[in-house]
Amino acid sequence: MILKNCRIVDPFFSIESGYIEIEDGCIKNFGAGRISKGEDFSGATLIPGFVDTHMHGALGFDTMDRDENGLRKIEEFLYSKGVTTFLPTTISCPFDELIETLDFIERYKEKYPFSSVEGVHVEGPYLSIERKGAQNPKFIKSPDDEEVEKLLEYKETIKVITIAPEIENALKFIKIFEKSGITTALGHSTATYEDFLKAHMAGSRRITHFFNGMNPLHHREVGLVGAGLIHEDVYVELICDKVHSTPEAIKLVFKNKNFEKIILITDSMRATGLEPGEYELGKQKVIVDETSARLEDGTLAGSILTLDRAVKNAVSITGLPLNEVLKSAVTAPLNSIKLYDRGRIMKGYKADLVLLDDKLDVLMTIKNGRVVYSV
């Protein structure tokens, strides 16, 4: 397959008009200028596919449903939004259910080896009750040896686990998860800056949905927010929907962080892609309007954001060129889970590609060299 006459935007370079040749699921060749063969995509922009490392559901389905057909639907929906790699994300639940969900994802990946499901983000139950957000407090608990031993059996599947570092035993298990190759993310937490430093020393380098589910910055206790802003080596997940935080707060993150350390996420829940109404998250009622999903008490309960929209928001809020924002929508999420075979327009890389129009809307999505979505 050859695409030609399109703008090519990689996180680290761009070509005003060029072509790309795809073979055996990979990028075989690309370059500037005109060639004779190939399909014409004048006016379109080719980018590496987006990566969402924190998303719960869409189109009425949730990771916790363990519904094969549902997950297929989520995948297809995400293709239409330019996402070519993602981590279905769990929520606090009884431990058996978590294990069943991990089993479900493992079977799913075996059955669909070319799917965009890369693994799981385990969000909960090792969180702080005080910063539970929309996590069901009934299921929140501290980690223990038995459970962690079981989870480590799934270390190929669990890519990220969110943990509140100040709860009992957290630091010990952060060290163990990090040593096993599972990325720990600090979140749903009342962590002080001191708590952060301990988790940092234990190996943690990521903060879950920055600003949300943690204490706000105070000048005498900067907490996780201060830590994320001043520590260069820490990734921060960001829900760029202008609801979870204002444009100014988003500006502040882009001002303080190397864009390769900002991970755009959606944190989307099952109502994403559907109409406003009543839904469910973590066995709790959620009310969805045009812009947000909330528990009955008003607490934000995930989002209805899609990653293409997050990228558009980031571009308009920061004024950055698209390639810089791709560092946060592609490079950072991939690097944070140590996936290095995709996310670049370079020879030999996976052909996970997206064509955008001039409004940054998705025209076509290619996964493993195959067209999986087209308007």
Add this chain to the structure above:
Amino acid sequence: MILKNCRIVDPFFSIESGYIEIEDGCIKNFGAGRISKGEDFSGATLIPGFVDTHMHGALGFDTMDRDENGLRKIEEFLYSKGVTTFLPTTISCPFDELIETLDFIERYKEKYPFSSVEGVHVEGPYLSIERKGAQNPKFIKSPDDEEVEKLLEYKETIKVITIAPEIENALKFIKIFEKSGITTALGHSTATYEDFLKAHMAGSRRITHFFNGMNPLHHREVGLVGAGLIHEDVYVELICDKVHSTPEAIKLVFKNKNFEKIILITDSMRATGLEPGEYELGKQKVIVDETSARLEDGTLAGSILTLDRAVKNAVSITGLPLNEVLKSAVTAPLNSIKLYDRGRIMKGYKADLVLLDDKLDVLMTIKNGRVVYSV
């Protein structure tokens, strides 16, 4: 007077070993290398004198005492700390008292034309009750035409006026003060980011003791803290005593701001330079310990910081070289009040100079070319 063999550190350059010649109160000449004439200051570092644009008192005296002898004592004390220009700062009080204080400073400046008192920072009464800090709520009020008209008679003396932009009439008078050449500073305020934008459009470009006396940053309402961090053109006053804010919060400010937009201040009260004990500020009891001054309820009531200590703290917290921190201890405070005749080691500039030892302790202070302090 010639000083030789010293390191010369200007905010914008440095000379490892050089000399400086002073004549008629100004810098006549300076350069690198050795000369035969002059006094030897090997091992010492020559810098422009520090500038404190927000300080209430020291050695038992307060601006509001209107005590000529007391203000002389404060000046001498500040010379010993390397401060060669400062603004005695008022506190919320009955309007007559404020006017008496302005009269007092005018008379003082006439009597001592070579003093380091440059004018007044009027802090209060146009503040928010909700963010009063140690300002006496009895005297806090909104500005009105009559009062402002009277204050404008003192526009040569008032260099800075702190105002909460969200209170009644504040925006109107911010515009008027700025047009009259008086720098408005936003502080003791519950201002939202929207309130900030209005004040910014009215001409205000300074925030009073950043972090203190304002709402903390929230990701859905970033307020004055967010505004100060993201707006390049806004000066922020910073009390760098590690009590008003932690080293991490100070790091965040230095990470976000051009150093020429950070104004190191002391906000020092009358106990500065004295022993711990009971003191007074704005007609309220203040308890002073080894590091802080507080009202009986624990609210910080100014500081006992000196500017040489603030500079040392900034150097050690940020790891910046001395010349960069001088941008915040000399350049920013001077530029913020439009004083351009001093603060540089350059020909023709005022000879307001300080010699530091290798621990950054003050060895000698020169004001208008005259030695006013020496260890």
